[in-house]
Amino acid sequence: MKVLVVGSGGREHALCWKIRQSPLVQRLWCAPGNPGTAAVADNVDIAADDLQGLLRFAQQERIDLTVIGPEAPLCLGVVDLFQQHKLLCFGPDKLAAEIEGSKSFARELCRRHRIPGPNFWTYDHPAQARSFLDNREDGPIVVKASGLAGGKGVAVCKNNAEAKAAAADCLEKRRFGEAGTTVVFEEFLTGRELSLITLTDGQTIVPLEPAEDHKAVFDGDKGPNTGGMGVVTPVPLMPRMAAQVESQIVFPTVHALNREGRRYRGFLYAGLMLTTQGPRVLEYNCRLGDPETQPLLLRLRSDLLPLLLATAEGKLADLEAPVWDPRVAVCVVACSGGYPGEFKPGVPIFGLDRVAAGEDLQVFHAGTARRGGDLVTAGGRVLAVTALGADVAAARARAYAALRQIEFVGMHYRSDIGQRA
Ligand code: AMP
Ligand code: GLY
Secondary structure (H helix, E strand, O other), rough: OOOEEEEHHHHHHHHHHHOOOOOOOEEEEEEEEHHHHHHHEEEEOOOOOOOHHHHHHHHHHHHOOEOOOOOHHHOOOHHHHHHHHOEEEEEEHHHHHHHHHHHHHHHHHHHHHHOOOOOOOEEOOOOHHHHHOOOOOOOOEEEEEOOOOOOOOOOEEOOOOHHHHHHHHOOOOOOHHOOOOOOEEOOOOOOOEEEEEEEEEEOOOEEOEEEEEOOOEHHHHHHEEEEOOEEEEOOOOOOHHHHHHHHHHHHHHHHHHHHHOOOOEEEEEEEEEEEOOEEEEEEEOOOOOOOOOHHHHHHOOOOOOHHHHHHHOOHHHHHOOOOOOEEEEEEEEEEOOOOOOOOOOEEOOOHHHHHOEEEEEEEEEEEEEEEEEEEEEEEEEEEEEEEEEEEEEEEHHHHHHHHHHOEEEOOOOOOOOOOOO
């Protein structure tokens, strides 16, 4: 088979690394890819949201399956476009991808189908948003740009004054452009967060193993939120909580989408808060998580490609459920100085040659580039060091030992990934 992976982050490096191992693969490309994907696939210089460019390439090379990593092309309708040209493309179509593309749609879907989430209120008029805040008791509240804002559209506010500023950022200053023309205010929930990603063709539902992301930039969940600083998987869940997650959230979400004529094919990511009241949906994504994918794929023993193919064809029921390595995987992200704020790209990275990668340890490239022969930083999240171990302590030890071999000016990472587990 000829396969094209779309995207350029750590998630796509992990996807290419895993798909490369499939005996079914004859050729593998990544668009646009990064220096990590270049080691396992042929990079082709087409941007992930250049839908026509991707289509042309897929037609020209007669690609059998295109696998979309990030949300942007899915929300733009890349799957619909490929379908019109009789090409197989993995991921939800535009209507189904709206579950990530519109937070207000996702919230209302939950309300209509009694899927547990925080209380919420949506506004698109600044005066109404202000008046809502003026009339509520002061206290923590979450403000979200409804549309796609590259992971930056969420403000967890301590009080109404902060929330007013965040709402004005969206509705008046248009900080997120079109993505912020509607804001969603959400009840502030507390508890432990869980990422649960499900593979589904709209009929068969295959939950992947639960993972815990760490969103805040500093140890102890301090500092501003990021795209994800590290992940541990699996996460031990109380049997009652695990059952509630499936019966109250995963199955009802797929059913709700079907009921509303949005058959979902792809990875459906539910970001959950495990509250004392039970699990609550914080957000949905229409794709794999980054960095959740890296440790999940290190643990996946089954061939990924048949699963992707069967999902895209709507035949997931034909396959055995995936087999997981029972060991623990820990992923720690090394970031550029300043991230998640301003950072300077182009900083040389040293020491990757000192890391002995293998079945139990992979360094996935997230934001790197080649300058001449040298590897340099090219993003906020630079490398995702991912390791397996017999238990969390062993996986942590392996990941952090590798991180200590790597250096670049400004590099920082959390030292407590997996500690809670
Ligand atoms: P989201 O992109 O919607 O998952 O939001 C990013 C992060 O903000 C989440 O991972 C949580 O840490 C936090 N967050 C989002 N919504 C809420 C909420 N309703 N209550 C508390 N924290 C939240
Ligand atoms: N790691 C969170 C996300 O992929 O959205």
